[in-house]
Amino acid sequence: MLQAQAAPRAIWTWEPESYAMLQRESEADAAIAFLQQKGIQTVYLYADAYQGHNLIAEQPRLYGRLIQRLHRAGIKTYALLGSAYLHTERYVLPSHRKEALAMVQRIFDYNAQAAPEQRFDGINLDIEPHILPQWSSQRLALLAGFLDMSSAIMAARRQAGQTLPIGPAIPFWLDGIALEWQGKRKPASEHVQDVYDYVALMDYRDHALGPDGIVSHGADEIAYAKAIGRTVWLGVETLPNELKKVSFEHLREADMERELGLAQRSFEDNRAFGGFVIHHYSQYQRWLKSAK
Template structure:
């Protein structure tokens, strides 16, 4: 009888680990910061200034947009310099049209360029991962042909997953905080769109563009569903915030409040989710506007 209860206890523990994953981070695993660098030509003349800014502001990942018109030697030099400061560089690109049949060529061109670059570069000059910002909801089809647009978006995500896997690079995708309110019902099955993207990629950046951490419309609550699902799925989430001016409302950005206020609010987000193994830190959009904010 005692043996039976012993085995029952072990089974309960195993099941609890399966269905209720631990929130605790592994020892030594910290919270990071990342930012987007869209104006790629800046790495030609300003690489030292950029890396210096990233280092001072505690950034350990930068999403660098791939611009094929910039010579590869500049990518080599910038990535080497960033790596010396333990800053990882992700290849960044994306546009709404990527979630269309005609836009597939842009996705292919991006990954073809990246594949050639990785083959030619030395280890210290290579990208660490892929980060895509596609935003399919900016297409007219998001309202006029939602089902078709979502399906094309999912097909794009799967192709990006396959190409990233072939390069042995982790894939991150930007998604809005309200994707958890959107559904899909097609050849990929039926379910919650945010959960689907989180499940297929290695990490997501949730664009929780608000200037307050707490409250029902604050950053903490806006990413809670994604944080909980990523915890269950064993994936990573970054909380994305805005620093550029916004015509949609002052509450969407820290542009008016300044960097000091922003850092205080972001510390609250870190405090709330710092023990979650799914939490990877903050993503500040973007380098150019953040730099202005800090001056």
């Protein structure tokens, strides 16, 4: 059961599920009912190309219809950008900068043309340079590329006259990599937080407390966010993983709720704590059915 005063929750919703919700009202009905049942107030809805189509450009009315329905149900909708399908980890490379900017510009253009009740409430980016094969030998250069891309995206937002919040998903261990960028040397996570409005920290552990827990891994990012007026959402995993501690998949829903409750109590008095993000929609549903 959810706590009576549970922290806000969001959920990553990837290509197949997002496109299904857009194209079939029955899928949207089921999704809205599920999100409301589980107390999820924000959905990160995929909004880029998939299987040869790009519905945000080709059929924007589908997004308008779904976002309006979600809003009526009290659910905010962020455009989820970045995917394995498009290999968007390459967008941190200068040779792919135009693709990164075109990706966000489509959202800016959509919002500029959409009715207020049909606009995205924000953007969540999932661009992960550590997936690239050259990460082991070029991680500082790739992180600098990520920050350059990020700075260009935020500049494009200003140029477009948009105000919707933008933030990336980042791994919790980014605070352990020091990086010099734009004349300042600090943890890579702090550079990222300086650029964006918020971060969704991939804080993937199956327990809240202790030196290798959700709270410990999120503490530095939340402390820095508080100092600079930003927000941190803590991401949790339900996909299977070879390292059991990474995911709640091997546990029950009650176990996850207990641990998230402990994490919430550690941060609930901190204005920089935004809530939790669950990875991801279809797997979360599968897990809930199998974990009973």
